[in-house]
Amino acid sequence: MGFEEFTVHCLVLGPVVLGLVWSLKEAMWVSSIKLDGHPTLLSVNDSLQQSKNQECLKKMVEISGFIADGAIAFLVKEYQYMAVYVLFFGLIVFFWVGHAACVAFVVGALTSVVCGWIGMKIAVFTNVRTTHECWANLERGYAVAIRGGSVMGFSLVSFGVGTLYCLLYCFQNMSFFEFATPKDMYEALAGYGLGGSSIALFGRVGGGIYTKAADVGADLSGKNEWGMDEDDPRNPACIADNVGDNVGDVAGMGADLFGSFAEATCAAFVISSASFNMKHGIADDWSAMMFPIMLSSLGIVVGVITMLVANVFYKVKEVNHIEKALKGVLVISTIIDTPVVFFLAKFSLPEYFSLSEEFDNVHYTQAVIPVLCGLWSGLAIGFVTEYYTSFSYNPVREVSNSQQTSAATGIIYGLALGYQSCIVPVFCIAATTLVAHTLCGMYGVALGALGMLGSLTMGLAIDCYGPISDNAGGIAEMSELDKSVRVITDALDAAGNTTAAIGKGFAIGSAALVSLALFGAFCVRANVTNVNVLNAWTFTGLLIGAMLPYWFSAMTMKSVGMAADQMFVECMRQMKIIMEENGAPDYKRCIAISTEASLKEMIAPGALVILAPLIAGIGFGKNACAGLLAGGLVSGVQMAISMSNTGGAWDNAKKYIEGGHCKDKDGKVLGKGSATHKNAVTGDTVGDPLKDTSGPSLNILVKLSAITSLVFGSVIADFSNESGGPYWLK
Numbered sequence: 001m002g003f004e005e006f007t008v009h010c011l012v013l014g015p016v017v018l019g020l021v022w023s024l025k026e027a028m029w030v031s032s033i034k035l036d037g038h039p040t041l042l043s044v045n046d047s048l049q050q051s052k053n054q055e056c057l058k059k060m061v062e063i064s065g066f067i068a069d070g071a072i073a074f075l076v077k078e079y080q081y082m083a084v085y086v087l088f089f090g091l092i093v094f095f096w097v098g099h100a101a102c103v104a105f106v107v108g109a110l111t112s113v114v115c116g117w118i119g120m121k122i123a124v125f126t127n128v129r130t131t132h133e134c135w136a137n138l139e140r141g142y143a144v145a146i147r148g149g150s151v152m153g154f155s156l157v158s159f160g161v162g163t164l165y166c167l168l169y170c171f172q173n174m175s176f177f178e179f180a181t182p183k184d185m186y187e188a189l190a191g192y193g194l195g196g197s198s199i200a201l202f203g204r205v206g207g208g209i210y211t212k213a214a215d216v217g218a219d220l221s222g223k224n225e226w227g228m229d230e231d232d233p234r235n236p237a238c239i240a241d242n243v244g245d246n247v248g249d250v251a252g253m254g255a256d257l258f259g260s261f262a263e264a265t266c267a268a269f270v271i272s273s274a275s276f277n278m279k280h281g282i283a284d285d286w287s288a289m290m291f292p293i294m295l296s297s298l299g300i301v302v303g304v305i306t307m308l309v310a311n312v313f314y315k316v317k318e319v320n321h322i323e324k325a326l327k328g329v330l331v332i333s334t335i336i337d338t339p340v341v342f343f344l345a346k347f348s349l350p351e352y353f354s355l356s357e358e359f360d361n362v363h364y365t366q367a368v369i370p371v372l373c374g375l376w377s378g379l380a381i382g383f384v385t386e387y388y389t390s391f392s393y394n395p396v397r398e399v400s401n402s403q404q405t406s407a408a409t410g411i412i413y414g415l416a417l418g419y420q421s422c423i424v425p426v427f428c429i430a431a432t433t434l435v436a437h438t439l440c441g442m443y444g445v446a447l448g449a450l451g452m453l454g455s456l457t458m459g460l461a462i463d464c465y466g467p468i469s470d471n472a473g474g475i476a477e478m479s480e481l482d483k484s485v486r487v488i489t490d491a492l493d494a495a496g497n498t499t500a501a502i503g504k505g506f507a508i509g510s511a512a513l514v515s516l517a518l519f520g521a522f523c524v525r526a527n528v529t530n531v532n533v534l535n536a537w538t539f540t541g542l543l544i545g546a547m548l549p550y551w552f553s554a555m556t557m558k559s560v561g562m563a564a565d566q567m568f569v570e571c572m573r574q575m576k577i578i579m580e581e582n583g584a585p586d587y588k589r590c591i592a593i594s595t596e597a598s599l600k601e602m603i604a605p606g607a608l609v610i611l612a613p614l615i616a617g618i619g620f621g622k623n624a625c626a627g628l629l630a631g632g633l634v635s636g637v638q639m640a641i642s643m644s645n646t647g648g649a650w651d652n653a654k655k656y657i658e659g660g661h662c663k664d665k666d667g668k669v670l671g672k673g674s675a676t677h678k679n680a681v682t683g684d685t686v687g688d689p690l691k692d693t694s695g696p697s698l699n700i701l702v703k704l705s706a707i708t709s710l711v712f713g714s715v716i717a718d719f720s721n722e723s724g725g726p727y728w729l730k
Helices: 003-031 047-096 099-134 138-173 182-226 238-273 291-313 319-348 365-389 394-402 407-420 423-452 456-478 483-526 536-581 587-601 603-620 622-658 675-711 713-718
Strands: none
Touching: 003 099, 003 138, 003 291, 047 099, 047 182, 047 238, 047 456, 047 587, 047 603, 099 138, 099 182, 099 238, 099 456, 099 483, 138 182, 138 238, 138 291, 138 319, 138 456, 138 483, 182 238, 182 483, 182 536, 182 587, 182 603, 182 675, 238 291, 238 423, 238 456, 238 483, 238 587, 238 675, 291 319, 291 423, 291 456, 319 365, 319 456, 319 483, 365 394, 365 407, 365 423, 365 483, 365 622, 394 407, 394 622, 394 675, 407 622, 407 675, 423 483, 423 622, 456 483, 483 622, 483 675, 483 713, 536 587, 536 603, 536 622, 536 675, 587 603, 603 622, 603 675, 603 713, 622 675, 622 713, 675 713
16 A cells, blocks of 8 residues: 555544544543433422423433334334335346445435434434433524534544545445446446435435425414314324434435435545546555545544534523524535635645646646535525525515515515525536636536535534424423523524524535536446437426426325325324313324325325436437436426425524514514414414425436436436437448
């Protein structure tokens, strides 16, 4: 092993070990919190209050146990379905693409499963401790939520980077894997991204249907029909609702962003490997080839430094400090990562290198700029998402005020807000793409995607913080803690809604760049030299590809509606017994409804995404497949942004009203129970499947379509004629 290779090993695996150690440290800190009801906060003689606190504590532990059991039971069931898919599709990859790609596919899927499982376990472990610490004060509650969320961030990125690098090392050094050229090896490695994204799709769709079936059913029956508060323990769907927050926004989002990292890295490898044996070819330089994966590994170090210094600059003492602190985490990590990218490029890349005949004299700074464009564009998208989804700003307040008139006007304002929120993110993505492609071609686009994912550890931390805080509020309500505790958890949850929207913005923005990079890698593998819209097969694919997000969204939203209808009927049946006969809610029945509906309904949308590019490519040629990918990308990204932000705005508009901030023209507060609040609940209910099911799943649609085409690129090329049309048309 030479010095260069040893240094690369250290720069990749060293941060991986650091990230895992940091995750373990934070998990141990969270587990060290004693659930004792804070006896020191009470007078020694206040025995009545101590007894009440112990009763509340007992309920907290019991409810958190219900949530944890429900979440784990769903994941186990979902992973059984996924195991069948991995086995079946893995065999297809084995026979059509090769055994190396099949191994990469299985490893990617298993890594995604492990990451989702870890995230789920820490989330359901942290939620009750967040409630317990909010019982003491805001600062302690916030610390538990964000540090618990960081376990997800560091462990996922560390596992992802470490597993991909070890897989690459095995490809290079084990006799079981033999490749004619480095290009063949990196193309086989793309199976890793396919495995990760496949699990992400089912996790996002299944988890999204689960959580929204419970949420919509609980809101319609509890709030609108019986006038209950959020998470009222008498509502039989409230446990399923809290379970859903974890399976959708923790396991699903984690798998989604893991897939983005894996796919962007694999795309960069495939594109750069085409320069093998060129003069100054980047594929002939080990440290230069590993530049993409080192970007992600050093992002772990940046995340650790951010966690160490964030609390110094952003202390959470009051409610209005929460959003500033969460945004500050992203700002600090982006600032720190900027010089790291420059020095890493200077170390690992030669001063000049070749990528292709068109880009045969690239200076290393031309690789730095795309990364930085992606990094800062991601931050800009995050801030724009916050502006359109946080009730601290005018757009959401406009939606709240419009709901004084009717639910219809609130829905109209919310839809307009979502459409408008696409403008700046699309300009950011377009500008990054233009600069990156001008400087480094499709390799630059892949680097731009990795740049946007440069703060992935922190992005995942604040995203996981959201469902932890949401669950903490639910546990506080169901445990009948003092209203002052619910005020604190509601403040954490409101900020968590915004951070969840920011996380979705990052996921969608990076998905656009990842998909474009994968598109370039597909063109390299399938030997597509020119994508001409005037070509009949290309244009046909373009139209069908642009339609796919609508077809997919129709399927997922209808699935939520059908499952929510079942949940509503069951809740109304139980409510009558609960309210009139003082019966006990059957939480398990509602959990079973969500589980069965989500697992059944996730199959058809998943099949659509995976089979569409294969049918287009094998049945109608590589030009049709290229058109399909381009149409799905352009259509899907903008639908995803508008759906996610519309739903997020309706959710926070409701919370703005519940907080007593909305007033009529006479100055009367329009809070819970008012007609305005009921209108807001309707808007929030409509928005639930937009922001938590269809919207977030669309970015996986565009990525998974592209990575599937890349993995089967050579097969698609074989089924095309000389002009790129279908093989049966000579």
